[in-house]
Amino acid sequence: MPEVKITGQDSTGNQVEQIIVYSVTTPSLEQMLPVWSRDVYNNYGICQHTNFQTTVYQFQNELIDAIADTGISHFRSMYAHNLAKNTEAINRARARGVKWHATVMTINSTEDEIRTRINHLANNAADLVIRLEGINEPNETNVWADSSVTAVVQRQYWMSYYVRTNSILRPLWLTGKLTIGTPSMHDIRLDNSDGEHWLQYANKTVQAKANDPDFSGAVSGKALSDFVNAHGYQGGGAVDRNRQRRVDYARAAFGNMPIIFSETGYTNAMGPNRTAAHNPVPESISSVYDRQIVFDFFNAKLGAIRYEALDDPDPGEDNVVESNFGMLYEVDENNPAAPPATAWKEKPGVAPLRTILNWLKDSGDSYTPQPVGLKIVSKHADIRYTLVQRRDGATRMYAFRYGTIWDTKTEQPIILAPVNITLEDAQGTRTIAVGPEVKAIDIRR
Amino acid sequence: MANPNINAVLDKANYKVGETMVLTVDYSDADHWVRTDTVTVTGTDQDGNPAVVTVNTMVSSSDQVLLTLVDSSGRVWTKQSDNGSRAIYTATA
Numbered sequence: 001m002p003e004v005k006i007t008g009q010d011s012t013g014n015q016v017e018q019i020i021v022y023s024v025t026t027p028s029l030e031q032m033l034p035v036w037s038r039d040v041y042n043n044y045g046i047c048q049h050t051n052f053q054t055t056v057y058q059f060q061n062e063l064i065d066a067i068a069d070t071g072i073s074h075f076r077s078m079y080a081h082n083l084a085k086n087t088e089a090i091n092r093a094r095a096r097g098v099k100w101h102a103t104v105m106t107i108n109s110t111e112d113e114i115r116t117r118i119n120h121l122a123n124n125a126a127d128l129v130i131r132l133e134g135i136n137e138p139n140e141t142n143v144w145a146d147s148s149v150t151a152v153v154q155r156q157y158w159m160s161y162y163v164r165t166n167s168i169l170r171p172l173w174l175t176g177k178l179t180i181g182t183p184s185m186h187d188i189r190l191d192n193s194d195g196e197h198w199l200q201y202a203n204k205t206v207q208a209k210a211n212d213p214d215f216s217g218a219v220s221g222k223a224l225s226d227f228v229n230a231h232g233y234q235g236g237g238a239v240d241r242n243r244q245r246r247v248d249y250a251r252a253a254f255g256n257m258p259i260i261f262s263e264t265g266y267t268n269a270m271g272p273n274r275t276a277a278h279n280p281v282p283e284s285i286s287s288v289y290d291r292q293i294v295f296d297f298f299n300a301k302l303g304a305i306r307y308e309a310l311d312d313p314d315p316g317e318d319n320v321v322e323s324n325f326g327m328l329y330e331v332d333e334n335n336p337a338a339p340p341a342t343a344w345k346e347k348p349g350v351a352p353l354r355t356i357l358n359w360l361k362d363s364g365d366s367y368t369p370q371p372v373g374l375k376i377v378s379k380h381a382d383i384r385y386t387l388v389q390r391r392d393g394a395t396r397m398y399a400f401r402y403g404t405i406w407d408t409k410t411e412q413p414i415i416l417a418p419v420n421i422t423l424e425d426a427q428g429t430r431t432i433a434v435g436p437e438v439k440a441i442d443i444r445r
Numbered sequence: 446m447a448n449p450n451i452n453a454v455l456d457k458a459n460y461k462v463g464e465t466m467v468l469t470v471d472y473s474d475a476d477h478w479v480r481t482d483t484v485t486v487t488g489t490d491q492d493g494n495p496a497v498v499t500v501n502t503m504v505s506s507s508d509q510v511l512l513t514l515v516d517s518s519g520r521v522w523t524k525q526s527d528n529g530s531r532a533i534y535t536a537t538a
Binding site for chain 1: 447448449450451452453454455457458459460462466468470474509510511513514515516517520522538
């Protein structure tokens with residue numbers, strides 16, 4: 001305990017001392033429980049196309065390097081065992097420690113093709129693939145024919161069956177290291193059906209095989225899924241624009257099953273003659289939203305896989321909406337075969353995203369965070385935050401001011417000025433201004 | 446020559462962070478004295494009117510008490526008042 005020593009001394013040097021001991025106590029702070037930073041890190045992935053073999057996609061090694069160098073934990077792509085670049089992607093992903101969220105079939109896939117592909121995956125990439133997704137956007141029309149629904153559920157069953165009966169994959173599935181997800185519904189078409197497409201899939205049944213170890217008789221699309229693959233684009237709006245509606249649709253069909261948005265994000269197709277689809281935003285705007293996705297989806301207990309890693313070649317004025325979602329772009333889109341080292345550039349959001357992901361990345365399979373003394377004294381209503389901790393005890397709050405920062409009608413920025421959050425931790429009270437850019441605030445002990 | 450006397454008291458034994466701490470130090474020294482004298486001057490003007498002026502004077506010995514405070518935590522104690530026998534200091538917990 002501290003003490004104060006008082007000395008009285010006269011002019012001749014005679015002196016006397018008195019010591020008084022006292023104590024100073026820090027008022028007991030509210031104990032807040034962070035989440036493990038790695039859980040946030042693992043929650044975020046990016047789409048790419050290992051099954052595209054030409055133009056910029058001939059450079060699978062470089063593409064996976066770019067994903068790894070940004071610190072992204074996993075990518076979503078078709079696992080196409082019969083294509084040459086598939087092996088290149090397997091080897092590079094393994095070398096760089098990047099995991100794979102895989103689609104494996106289309107509406108035209110036969111049972112033999114699905115079995116062959118699953119077996120190939122088991123024998124060649126069981127250590128890489130963490131999730132399987134059903135057919136990508138099978139609801140390609142607003143009116144989904146019953147025969148189409150049956151075909152989708154039938155293929156879901158075949159995929160599930162050959163995973164669950166594979167000697168390599170079954171133990172992974174039983175322990176949750178490999179999970180099987182639903183097909184992913186086209187978001188606008190799903191909206192147009194008011195969620196009916198999910199109900200049609202979830203409730204449709206097919207007959208289980210006689211030797212199925214887990215199912216017998218009629219088995220539903222819902223029963224064949226461990227999690228929901230949703231698609232949800234913001235249309236140039238706030239990070240959660242249109243999201244809750246799609247979550248509600250999924251909840252109505254699948255209850256509390258985990259949801260992963262296996263496609264989400266923003267296109268930068270700001271060209272004057274762009275195709276009619278998602279409203280675009282400039283790169284400076286998507287840069288901000290991209291970082292918000294990492295935390296806002298995690299906070300909502302939703303997985304997030306950003307679409308996508310690399311712009312497709314779109315020479316000219318970026319008019320093709322689908323081609324401009326990339327994290328990277330090509331300097332000369334007329335020359336898609338140009339070497340990536342000089343031809344690919346990062347959009348402005350990549351560097352700050354890398355900084356965040358590299359902090360969040362932590363070693364080990366699990367960690368139980370410890371509570372920290374932290375009180376949120378006051379906070380502007382727009383501030384959203386995530387409290388994270390690494391195994392070394394370092395604890396951070398990542399915070400941003402939620403809102404819309406681009407007017408898609410006038411195509412002008414909407415300025416959201418920073419607002420305050422006042423925090424009290426073990427070393428005192430601070431007031432910090434937080435704007436739309438995700439801000440890292442170290443919590444002191 | 447006698448040692449000085451001091452008696453220091455904190456207003457509390459336990460403080461919360463940020464609270465004001467008040468330290469009162471009463472002090473004296475047997476060799477230190479203060480004497481107050483009154484001098485009266487009487488005069489008369491040219492018309493014979495009397496005038497009286499009274500002045501108080503204070504005389505003290507040179508043997509005053511010098512107080513110093515040292516806090517092990519590094520806190521700064523600020524003297525708020527001192528009347529020659531009681532000094533008041535404050536610091537922030």
